[in-house]
Amino acid sequence: MKLLPKESMPREKLLSHGPQALTDAELLAIFLRTGTQGMNVLALSDHLIKEFGSLRKLFSADLSSFCHHKGLGVAKYVQLQAVLEMTQRYLAEALQRGExxxxxxxxxxxxxxxxxxxxxxxxxxxxxxxxxxxxxxxxxxxxxxxxxxxxxxxxxxxxxxxxxxxxxxxxxxxxxxxxxxxxxxxxxxxxxxxxxxxxxxxxxxxxxxxxxxxxxxxxxxx
Known part of the structure; x- marks a missing residue:
């Protein structure tokens, strides 16, 4: 991420313009944090979304399919599942807080x-x-x-x-x-x-x- 021009760095863009201004690849890049040899994190994110077909399909992939791709592994899978579960619980709490x-x-x-x-x-x-x-x-x-x-x-x-x-x-x-x-x-x-x-x-x-x-x-x- 540090090798990218500042105006294209997803974290800075999010802080300046809000998360809704980011592309799917930019959001995924923030989650991944680092790229792989010969591929920066934005390029990797874009590649993964194209490989899976969409951000949603990447999120719903099982462990085997997820870890099969370069740049992903068990640790990232566990982290992603935790994020998805927190999101679901947040939405559930918003409905079930008695309002x-x-x-x-x-x-x-x-x-x-x-x-x-x-x-x-x-x-x-x-x-x-x-x-x-x-x-x-x-x-x-x-x-x-x-x-x-x-x-x-x-x-x-x-x-x-x-x-x-x-x-x-x-x-x-x-x-x-x-x-x-x-x-x-x-x-x-x-x-x-x-x-x-x-x-x-x-x-x-x-x-x-x-x-x-x-x-x-x-x-x-x-």
């Missing part, structure tokens, strides 16, 4: 980070009180590579156990395509109808794909 949910975008960000890279379909529920504060969140159902068996009765049971007044549903599509299927819409209607019998509302159902997340509420389906 009312006022930002759909923050909820999307949390659910996307939680579900996007799952290899199998997972159905997740956020349980809320009557002021729309998060009581807790639970993965209730897990499926095969392309489906999950979802039982409305079990959701009602858990909602009553938590004394929830409202719910937010979410599940991922391992295919990467976030567009809800007809079966997604049917099961959502069944869940809404079942919960309505005990006076519990479903505020939204998010479907998480590779690069997007679809909201049933925004589509007018809830």
């Amino acid at each position: 009312a949910l006022t930002s759909p975008e923050q909820t999307k960000l949390y659910l996307s980070g939680l579900l996007r890279d799952k290899q199998r379909e997972e159905f997740f529920v956020l349980f809320l009180d009557n002021q729309h504060r998060v009581i807790c969140g639970e993965p209730l159902f897990q499926g095969t590579i392309d489906s999950a068996s979802v039982y409305p009765r079990e959701i009602v049971k858990r909602a009553l156990e938590h004394n929830a007044a409202a719910l937010i549903l979410a599940h991922n599509h391992p295919s990467g395509i976030a567009e809800p299927s007809q079966s997604d819409r049917r099961i959502t209607r069944r869940i809404c109808d079942a919960l309505a019998l005990v006076d519990i509302r479903v505020l939204d159902h998010f479907v998480v794909g590779d690069g997007e997340i679809v909201s049933f509420a925004e589509r007018g389906w809830i």
